[in-house]
Every structure is written in C-alpha cells, then in structure tokens.
Amino acid sequence: MAFPQSVRLVEVGPRDGLQNEPTPIDTATKLELIDRLGSAGITHIEAASFVSPKWVPQMADHREVMAGLKRRPGVTYAALTPNLRGLEAALESGVDEVAVFGAASETFSQKNINCSIAESLERFAPVIETAQAAKVPVRGYVSCTLGCPYEGEIAPEKVADVSRTLFEMGCYEISLGDTVGVGTPLKAKRMLECVAGQVPLEKLAAHFHDTYGQALANLYAVLEEGIAVIDSSVAGLGGCPYAKGAAGNVASEDVIYLLNGLGIASGIDLDKLAETGRWITETIGRPNRSKVGVALGAR
Numbered sequence: 001m002a003f004p005q006s007v008r009l010v011e012v013g014p015r016d017g018l019q020n021e022p023t024p025i026d027t028a029t030k031l032e033l034i035d036r037l038g039s040a041g042i043t044h045i046e047a048a049s050f051v052s053p054k055w056v057p058q059m060a061d062h063r064e065v066m067a068g069l070k071r072r073p074g075v076t077y078a079a080l081t082p083n084l085r086g087l088e089a090a091l092e093s094g095v096d097e098v099a100v101f102g103a104a105s106e107t108f109s110q111k112n113i114n115c116s117i118a119e120s121l122e123r124f125a126p127v128i129e130t131a132q133a134a135k136v137p138v139r140g141y142v143s144c145t146l147g148c149p150y151e152g153e154i155a156p157e158k159v160a161d162v163s164r165t166l167f168e169m170g171c172y173e174i175s176l177g178d179t180v181g182v183g184t185p186l187k188a189k190r191m192l193e194c195v196a197g198q199v200p201l202e203k204l205a206a207h208f209h210d211t212y213g214q215a216l217a218n219l220y221a222v223l224e225e226g227i228a229v230i231d232s233s234v235a236g237l238g239g240c241p242y243a244k245g246a247a248g249n250v251a252s253e254d255v256i257y258l259l260n261g262l263g264i265a266s267g268i269d270l271d272k273l274a275e276t277g278r279w280i281t282e283t284i285g286r287p288n289r290s291k292v293g294v295a296l297g298a299r
C-alpha cells in the first residue's frame, strides 16, 4: 500500500482529552475549545460523552455542551453513547454522529462499561438501530487493540473479530484504539493487516495514545498501509479513566506536522491548532504534550 493523499483528522480532545481531568472544567471553556478547533479547520470533533456522570463526572455537562455549540458548516459534532439512554439524550441534543465503544479485552470491557464483550455488543445493537433510524451515523471504537492494562497481550484476531462484528452491525467506521499506548510500529502494522482482512481498510481509523512515546511512529506505520483517518487530541490531552497510567492521545499538532512533512493534505491550519493547544493547556493548567505546539510557541 501507499500513503493516502489526504487524511481526515478526528479531534477527540474535548472528550477523550478532558474526560479524565480531576478538577471540573466549565462548559464555557469546553465550548471555546471546540470553537477554536473548528476555526483551525478541523471538520470532525468529538464534543461530548453521554455516559453516566457517576462513572465520568467530567462529561456530566454533555447536554449543555451540545446546546451551546456554535455550529460551523461542514463540521461534524459527535458524542459517545454507551447505551440507549445515552443515545436518546444525544439525539435530543442534536448530535450529528454518535459512537459506541467496545473492547478487544474482556477485563477492560468490564472495567470500562461494566459488561462482557458479548453483552456490550447486545447493548449496542438497539443503539445502532435507533441511531440509524434517526439517520445519525454510528462510529465504533475498539479499545485495547495493541494491549490491555489488565490482560497484557491481545491477539490481533480478537481485535479483528470485534471490529468485524461492529462493522456488520452497522458502524460506518471502526476506530482502533491503542488505549494504553503500548504499541510499536511493527505490531501496529500487523494488527492493522489482520483487521483489514475482515473490515475494508478505508473503514478503519487509528486512535493511538502516546504513553510510551510510540504513537507517531505507529501512525507512520499504519499510514504506510493506507490508513486515512486519524484520531488525535490537541496538546496530547487526555487519558482513559479505566486505563490507569495511560497518557493522552497523540497530539493533533504533531500529527499535522507529520502529515505536512509527508505531503498528505489535512485542510488544517497548524499555527491556529498549535495556538489552541497552548491556550487550552494554560487555561486548565496542564503541560502541553505537543512537541510541535511547544516548538512553534517558542519561535
């Protein structure tokens, strides 16, 4: 395979990036972040998560976030919906797209959504059907594709199995999560090859965390295989509440710098994005984990 000509960036900072923050972040800050990301040219933003506020308190203002969006034409505002209750609330809030999130690890599934993989798929079936009836596209996440914080190694065949099931159930795209950021390039390539044997490559996305500093190298490996959708988080914000020690997603700024160097189009203004990364990290008092963002800020 060859590199894709263009990549669609799915910005998950307002959701994955903020969901694990220990101190409350006000809705106005989340809304300004989303607006700035849109102004930098990002066309796909995961804005909220309709999960239980007992499980993830930081996402409790999902309705207020959706209601307060300054919607930009051409931008998709998406949200996570783990069950029918979350979906119904998301649809009432006018969401453009929803996502169900499963795992390739039984233990992670239990810790994250309190059910087995099989039970999660049963739970997602009516979510997908109802969303489709409302003409709202559904994305499917698979966590722990390159390793699990509880079980260690995960067989690529297991990842392929869950991915195929979600795809056949009606998810239009499957996002492959290296939830704990333990992957390395060859492993990422092999996992992708295995999954692409079951789900068309153009329906797959890479969602890599950067705990071990391998995320950009892993992305390069899967870009070479033709992956054309990448999830990332501005300033590398984030971490999963149910994957202790996991760092944030690969930083969006670093991904765009890599893509620019490869001549792969993204339509994103790197300077505006980097400025947004510096603004949000200063506002919430977090280190900026984008090397590109820090370097551009120092010029």
Ligand SMILES: CC(C)(COP(=O)([O-])OP(=O)([O-])OC[C@H]1O[C@@H](n2cnc3c(N)ncnc32)[C@H](O)[C@@H]1OP(=O)([O-])[O-])[C@@H](O)C(=O)NCCC(=O)NCCSC(=O)C[C@@](C)(O)CC(=O)[O-]
Pocket: 016, 019, 049, 050, 051, 052, 053, 054, 055, 056, 082, 083, 085, 086, 087, 101, 112, 113, 114, 141, 142, 143, 144, 177, 178, 179, 207, 240, 241, 242
């Ligand atoms: C799925 C559940 C709800 C099951 O949780 P449960 O306890 O099994 O379900 P339940 O039906 O018994 O509900 C428990 C409580 O939550 C309420 N509840 C139930 N559903 C909702 C809802 N939709 N919205 C608001 N409230 C809800 C429900 O009413 C009840 O409240 P109580 O009666 O105790 O007062 C729970 O486990 C949960 O919310 N988990 C979310 C975990 C999460 O958000 N994790 C982070 C996102 S995944 C991720 O980051 C990975 C990803 C996607 O980025 C990819 C990667 O990197 O790998």
